[in-house]
Amino acid sequence: MTRNVTNRVRVWLLAGLFVASVVLSGSFATTAQAQTKDPIKVGFSMALSGALAGGGQQSLVAIQLWAEDVNKKGGLLGRQVELVFYDDQTNPKNVPGIYSKLLDVDKVDLIVSGYGTNLIAPAMPIAINREMVFMGLFGMNANAKWEYENYFSILPAGPDPAVGFSEVWFKAVQEKFKPKTIAFIAADAEFAQNLKEGAVRNAKAMGMEIVYEQNYNPKTADFTPILRAANAKKPDAIYIASYPNGSAGLVRALAEVGTDAKAVGGGMVGLQFAGLMAGLGPMLNGIANYDFFVPEPTMNLYPGASDLIARYQAKVKAENLKVDELGYYLVPWAYANVDILGQAVQAVGSLDQEAIGKYIRDTEFTSVVGKIKFGKNGEWASPRTLVVQYQGITNNDLDQFAKAGTRKILLPADISTGDLQPFNALRK
């Protein structure tokens, strides 16, 4: 009798557990807000958790700001814009299901990508199969194999992104130091490897001898052995292609071990994030790295970007959002990603994907990141990557990174705000 009662309790507990799972699904139901008057739905996946969440979360806020702006102006084609998005957890496996749900269940009218190449690629066949225009955010050569004519990339690295990404860094280093030897340190992961491949081509084109080349596991915590091994080869420059965790580890290793190389940095992802900049503080001095937008006075060539970032920072503060507090790295680009699509829809006057695609291919756009013209495979017709050097950082105060002077623009020359200094000249 007692046993039967216990068993029944267990049945109800087990049943309750699964019912709770299903009920939860209703109570936490998606972010999409029902709108009256048949809104235009824009669907996307975004890395809101997992390894790329730092970038994904600020991108989402930027896209929400765009939707607010558009809706304030009366929407697209006279209809309000509604965002429908899901967290891909930085896991490519989730992406095909998400885009299928967006198109088949949520019936979105437009799609844009999540953040990063390996989260863009799994959505490509769906976009192609449905003949949808597909905007890609920070994808490196994501369309190289597909050659889909209605894919457009928001990554200012030019028609050959792998090379264009680091070209300006090599140009700056070559002009100043004329290095004969170079060491490469790169994460064993998709973006970093593509970056390194392009950087190696740039180094060879400039006649540099590669004296050290080491890939590291993305889970590596201690980088001092790698740095010591690179130093043993006495390179004139060290090019690093790393993800946020590795970038932080390598900066700390540089502070501990040091180096005689005149130029260090290149493709260190994450050093642009507010949390890492504040955390690393003076350890960043001397590192010359790629960037896309910094608060230097010459960045005024990007109309509206400073205003957008100010609005982003105010929103983050007012709503106490747990995202990047500064938003320089991705906010203007994520905004431009949807802005261009919106401009095209408005110009075409319909949601005809073929017409929207043709318009984007044929048009030079002006958005918060300046003028954009797309070239082969939807990549930018010309590169616009910056190379900046961290200078004059004295403490870990985040506010200093929101002002001019801590990240001097070295190239492009027309917006330059400083000269490249030898790495050790800026270290105490």
Add this chain to the structure above:
Amino acid sequence: MKYTFEIICMLLIVGLFVLTQVIGNQFYFFIGFVILQYMVMATAWNILGGYGGYVNFGSAGFLATGAYTAVALINFLDVGLVEQMVAGGVIAGLLGLATGYLTLRLRGVYFAIATLALAIILETIVAHWDYVGGAAGTSILPKRKPELFGELIVDRKAGIFENYKEYLFFLMGTVAIISVWVARYIENSKLGRGLNAIKDSEEAAECMGVPTLRLKLIATTISGAMMGVAGAPLASYLTFIDPLSAFNLEYAINAIAMPMIGGTISWAGPVIGALLLGTAQQVSSLWIQSELNLLIVGVVLVVFVIIAPEGIIGWFRKSRQGSGR
């Protein structure tokens, strides 16, 4: 009737095919593919872990072996999906056999750690194998109009399936049904009884004349092969594959959690576990806050370990015995 189960399996395969012809919403095929893939993984894990008591933490390694075998074959010969799955199964099966030889003298936690290490070694090898994309990964372009035995398989107008996802769903469903049939066959055969004896006491089984090493090698080979078959279509499903996604720990965790929840004593346990947990995960990923996804796995697993340590199947059996008294 002697072949009732086999007839049901055949009817289910026919049913899967009918589903691909009548359902127009592709979303269900995406979701269905993932759940069915987990069903194969859970069933494969259970052959060694559930029947034999050898806990394999390296399931992702076997799955990725199948996936990367497919990538290599696509790059080398541009073969079709069925050939990729057969090759993925053979290579992963051989890997299972080799792993068995090298590690089956280990038991308990030592065996589990060895299988985890195997997955890490394989991931390192793949990350440095540029032919399959290395650490940077590679995009896979599925054939626009694949054929099998001269028949056009996928084509919007003239193909058996209208699109590639229907084809992937049907193939994975068929593999899942065959896997369940194999697991059931093993469970009721000398092999299954031998593995159960090993699970209870390997020394006692050896003394009773059970060829323990041979049975364990057969189990690791079959389990590995099934995981390899499940992994082979992964590259075509994602159209982009890199070591981080192919060797994702989530596969290993789910391959263990699903049989544990469903019950490891029977072929039906992994099926029930995969259906419940796989569905809950997909629902949570797309309708609930995604952070709850892994939390659901963790909470459900902990609750089952406490309330129903032998899973749903075990609990039902006990419940029946209890009410029969």
